[in-house]
Amino acid sequence: xxxxxxxxxxxxxxFSVFIFGMFGLVNPLSAAPDAxxxxxxxxxxxGGGLPGIVWEIKLVSRDGTKVEEPQRLLIKAVDExxxxxxxxxxxxxxxxxLQVDHNMWLTRPxxxxxxxxxxxxxLSGQASNGDIAATNYAADYDAVSADTEPVDGEPxxxxxxxxxxxxxxxxxxxxxxxxxxxxxxxxxxxxxxGKLLKTARFEYGNVIEHEGKRIPFVSKMTIRDALIDAETTxxxxxxxxKKIAPxxxxxxxxx
Amino acid sequence: xxxxxxxxxxxxxxxxxxxNRRRSMVTLLAIAFGYSAIVLFAGYTHNVYGGLARQSxxxxxxxxxxxxxxxxxxxxxxxxxxxxxTSTEVASITKLLxxxxxxxxxxxxxxxxxxxxxxxxxxxxxxxGIEPKAVVDLRQGGLTDQERKSGMYENMKMRLxxxxxxxxSLSEGLVEMLHLSVxxxxxxxxxxxxxxxxxxxxxxxxxxxxxxxxxNDKFAFVSLALARSLLDAEGRADRLTILLDDVNRTxxxxxxxQEKLRAxxxxxxxxxxxxxxDFYNQxxxxxxxxxxxxxxxxxxxxxxxxxxxxxxxxxxxTREIGTLRAIGLKRGGVIxxxxxxxxxxxxxxxxxxxxxxxxxxxxxxxxxxxxTPPNSASAVPLLIDLDARRAMFTFVLMGVVGTLAAYMPAxxxxxxxxxxxxxxx
Amino acid sequence: MNxxxxxxxxxxxxxxxxxxxxxxIDALQSISLEIHAGEFLAVWGPSGSGKSTLMNIIGLIDTxxxxxxxxxxxxxxxxxxxxxxxxxxxxxxxxxxxxxLVPVLSALENVMLPLQIQGVAEHAARERAAATLVDVGLExxxxxxxxKLSGGQRQRVAIARALVVNPRLVIADEPTANLDSENSRxxxxxxxxxxxxxxxxxxxxxxxxxxxxHVDRKILLRDGxxxxxEVTA
Numbered sequence: 067x068x069x070x071x072x073x074x075x076x077x078x079x080x081f082s083v084f085i086f087g088m089f090g091l092v093n094p095l096s097a098a099p100d101a102x103x104x105x106x107x108x109x110x111x112x113g114g115g116l117p118g119i120v121w122e123i124k125l126v127s128r129d130g131t132k133v134e135e136p137q138r139l140l141i142k143a144v145d146e147x148x149x150x151x152x153x154x155x156x157x158x159x160x161x162x163x164l165q166v167d168h169n170m171w172l173t174r175p176x177x178x179x180x181x182x183x184x185x186x187x188x189l190s191g192q193a194s195n196g197d198i199a200a201t202n203y204a205a206d207y208d209a210v211s212a213d214t215e216p217v218d219g220e221p222x223x224x225x226x227x228x229x230x231x232x233x234x235x236x237x238x239x240x241x242x243x244x245x246x247x248x249x250x251x252x253x254x255x256x257x258x259x260g261k262l263l264k265t266a267r268f269e270y271g272n273v274i275e276h277e278g279k280r281i282p283f284v285s286k287m288t289i290r291d292a293l294i295d296a297e298t299t300x301x302x303x304x305x306x307x308k309k310i311a312p313x314x315x316x317x318x319x320x321x
Numbered sequence: 322x323x324x325x326x327x328x329x330x331x332x333x334x335x336x337x338x339x340x341n342r343r344r345s346m347v348t349l350l351a352i353a354f355g356y357s358a359i360v361l362f363a364g365y366t367h368n369v370y371g372g373l374a375r376q377s378x379x380x381x382x383x384x385x386x387x388x389x390x391x392x393x394x395x396x397x398x399x400x401x402x403x404x405x406x407t408s409t410e411v412a413s414i415t416k417l418l419x420x421x422x423x424x425x426x427x428x429x430x431x432x433x434x435x436x437x438x439x440x441x442x443x444x445x446x447x448x449x450g451i452e453p454k455a456v457v458d459l460r461q462g463g464l465t466d467q468e469r470k471s472g473m474y475e476n477m478k479m480r481l482x483x484x485x486x487x488x489x490s491l492s493e494g495l496v497e498m499l500h501l502s503v504x505x506x507x508x509x510x511x512x513x514x515x516x517x518x519x520x521x522x523x524x525x526x527x528x529x530x531x532x533x534x535x536x537n538d539k540f541a542f543v544s545l546a547l548a549r550s551l552l553d554a555e556g557r558a559d560r561l562t563i564l565l566d567d568v569n570r571t572x573x574x575x576x577x578x579q580e581k582l583r584a585x586x587x588x589x590x591x592x593x594x595x596x597x598x599d600f601y602n603q604x605x606x607x608x609x610x611x612x613x614x615x616x617x618x619x620x621x622x623x624x625x626x627x628x629x630x631x632x633x634x635x636x637x638x639t640r641e642i643g644t645l646r647a648i649g650l651k652r653g654g655v656i657x658x659x660x661x662x663x664x665x666x667x668x669x670x671x672x673x674x675x676x677x678x679x680x681x682x683x684x685x686x687x688x689x690x691x692x693t694p695p696n697s698a699s700a701v702p703l704l705i706d707l708d709a710r711r712a713m714f715t716f717v718l719m720g721v722v723g724t725l726a727a728y729m730p731a732x733x734x735x736x737x738x739x740x741x742x743x744x745x746x
Numbered sequence: 747m748n749x750x751x752x753x754x755x756x757x758x759x760x761x762x763x764x765x766x767x768x769x770x771i772d773a774l775q776s777i778s779l780e781i782h783a784g785e786f787l788a789v790w791g792p793s794g795s796g797k798s799t800l801m802n803i804i805g806l807i808d809t810x811x812x813x814x815x816x817x818x819x820x821x822x823x824x825x826x827x828x829x830x831x832x833x834x835x836x837x838x839x840x841x842x843x844x845x846x847l848v849p850v851l852s853a854l855e856n857v858m859l860p861l862q863i864q865g866v867a868e869h870a871a872r873e874r875a876a877a878t879l880v881d882v883g884l885e886x887x888x889x890x891x892x893x894k895l896s897g898g899q900r901q902r903v904a905i906a907r908a909l910v911v912n913p914r915l916v917i918a919d920e921p922t923a924n925l926d927s928e929n930s931r932x933x934x935x936x937x938x939x940x941x942x943x944x945x946x947x948x949x950x951x952x953x954x955x956x957x958x959x960h961v962d963r964k965i966l967l968r969d970g971x972x973x974x975x976e977v978t979a
């Protein structure tokens with residue numbers, strides 16, 4: 067069993083029971099929500115299950131002490147597909163990263179054909195962020211409730227997600243979902259061998275409207291590499307729900 | 322028709338050589354030194370080839386034969402999963418070949434690439450996964466008896482640890498880039514066969530030099546277990562390395578195994594070490610070219626020496642030739658006489674050259690000279706073998722050429738009118 | 747008068763023309779001559795008379811521009827090259843003014859030479875050569891190289907060489923020219939002896955009057971023609 071149960075987990079469990087009791091939530095011990103449902107709700111806050119979302123990202127990467135040039139991207143996403151259009155830096159304007167069903171392609175103005183991005187190239191760099199910013203964990207993973215644990219003082223359900231099939235990049239994810247807001251606030255991404263590869267933290271300051279409801283939406287994502295000292299911060303802005311035509315994700319029309 | 326016998330021609334030709342001792346000697350020495358140069362160089366290259374063969378088979382761990390699924394060489398690079406041997410195939414083939422008495426070792430190999438990280442920075446690496454025991458078996462075959470006794474066997478730089486599959490050997494450039502020391506920890510990151518991200522802890526066991534600047538900062542040897550775990554490829558291999566008991570059996574075994582496996586339904590191809598060792602082929606090709614070059618030069622010098630020598634001799638002996646013709650030697654006999662003289666000169670020259678070569682060879686071999694060849698991490702001894710095949714071939718060719726070189730001057734002599742010849746001062 | 751047997755040598759209307767650049771010279775203009783077996787004769791005359799040319803034709807080492815040569819009844823002017831060489835080697839022996847011995851062969855080996863050229867086995871050749879050396883009185887010098895022999899001795903070796911094949915005819919071109927009087931006399935006496943003992947025909951050219959005294963027949967040449975042909979003995 068690779069899930070390391072931290073010391074004091076028992077203590078935390080008791081503590082969280084107390085906290086939940088304080089906030090008057092539904093009795094946690096007997097009525098913890100179904101893991102898959104929880105996962106689906108949390109996906110929504112990052113764009114899952116919606117007919118289409120368009121948003122802008124400001125992305126800053128740090129590799130060791132070197133801070134890379136900030137980028138501004140326009141993302142359009144629906145469920146398993148997304149396309150990221152580079153707006154800044156200006157010299158890379160027009161570069162696009164397309165992700166459809168676990169396949170990824172890169173194209174640039176001037177290239178005659180889009181370049182497929184292999185799984186190895188997704189181990190690091192910007193392409194690796196794509197797997198993490200993916201919106202549809204419910205489609206790729208089976209969820210099992212594991213624990214409860216607070217994150218930054220906020221009580222969370224901890225889910226163990228296991229990949230449904232062998233083509234999903236991260237074999238297992240440990241996912242902290244806020245009990246109150248039902249949004250994912252922290253995630254740990256593990257390899258097949260059980261090694262921690264990346265950690266991500268999510269903030270939900272945005273709000274989108276859909277079918278009359280106001281849904282919280284991710285405003286900031288911080289991805290930290292567990293193996294090397296590198297970190298990427300993405301700030302999400304001008305989020306809109308919009309139906310996106312399938313043609314947007316057509317490889318042939320990508321140029 | 323009566324003709325001068327071969328024996329008589331020989332005796333006369335031999336005497337003819339002593340006509341102008343100095344000239345004969347000079348030509349003979351030119352032939353001798355030329356021949357010895359060829360024999361020595363051929364012996365040197367023969368030794369180099371032998372060393373390279375051992376280096377390729379044992380040092381580079383190519384073994385004698387490499388067995389892989391057909392298509393692996395070409396398409397396999399882009400789609401390894403499809404062209405890898407499955408665990409069933411590996412097991413079945415191993416079992417099928419277990420009783421082959423000329424096979425000393427059958428080692429599954431698994432290549433992979435990915436990122437290696439020391440916690441602060443990462444860089445790409447290319448690794449070969451192999452069983453630690455197979456490393457020892459393969460590399461020790463390349464050691465001479467002397468080396469084996471000295472304990473080099475124990476210090477072989479590329480040894481992996483059979484007890485600890487996480488111990489790896491990294492190329493020196495990699496070690497330097499990641500600032501690792503022996504026993505230091507790092508992480509390797511790669512994709513499984515299905516594309517999932519995977520990572521494992523590794524410990525640096527030893528570092529080594531690939532001998533090639535381009536690969537010395539990328540290459541690594543890992544245990545087969547580690548490679549299989551990282552790729553999530555239990556029991557699988559992308560090729561099997563086969564070590565035989567005798568390098569001369571390589572081709573016959575290849576054909577035999579190919580047939581046996583095809584008959585058993587395995588769609589495999591088997592390549593020998595020469596197909597796979599670029600370095601061997603390049604060096605072999607280069608040395609062959611140099612040999613050809615030297616050979617041509619020596620041959621040209623021999624032809625010119627002999628033709629010159631015979632030309633002068635024939636002119637000097639014009640009156641003698643006239644006399645011989647008068648007393649009954651036919652034109653053909655004159656040509657035979659001089660070409661025989663030249664042939665004898667060449668043969669004696671070659672024999673002398675052979676003796677010179679043997680002496681020089683003996684001297685060099687006991688001098689224990691060593692040098693560091695290109696693309697090598699360490700010095701190798703300078704030794705000269707005796708390449709009998711090439712020596713023989715050169716001997717025959719020089720004999721032929723030396724004989725023919727006298728033909729034109731001899732013919733000129735034979736064609737001269739007797740009265741002109743006799744009147745020659 | 748006796749009915750003469752077939753002459754050993756019959757020359758009929760021999761002309762030998764040489765081209766020197768654009769001019770032609772007839773060294774022999776029209777020579778007709780019969781030589782019989784066993785004769786001991788000399789061809790003499792001033793320089794340029796054509797003596798050497800005539801000898802070359804008689805010796806079958808040159809062919810006439812016009813005319814016919816018969817040797818023992820056989821038309822040799824019709825033989826070419828290899829056949830001519832064989833014929834010559836078998837039937838004619840040569841003695842040269844300059845001896846022309848092979849310097850790297852001993853006296854015995856020099857005498858063996860014509861036999862070896864004809865393919866005679868070494869053992870047999872050695873025996874015959876040794877015997878011939880005895881005949882010329884040089885058996886003590888059989889293993890000496892020519893440079894260790896005097897002029898007279900060398901010429902005697904040459905004579906032995908000429909005789910070893912049992913030729914029908916021996917041609918000697920100025921055989922005494924390079925010898926002092928004593929050696930000249932020895933050589934002449936030897937040739938005379940061989941002529942009588944072996945019945946070998948001797949034809950030679952000479953300036954030497956002493957030699958001319960010993961011959962049976964003298965043929966005088968001038969400007970390529972026979973001027974006189976005297977039988978003296």
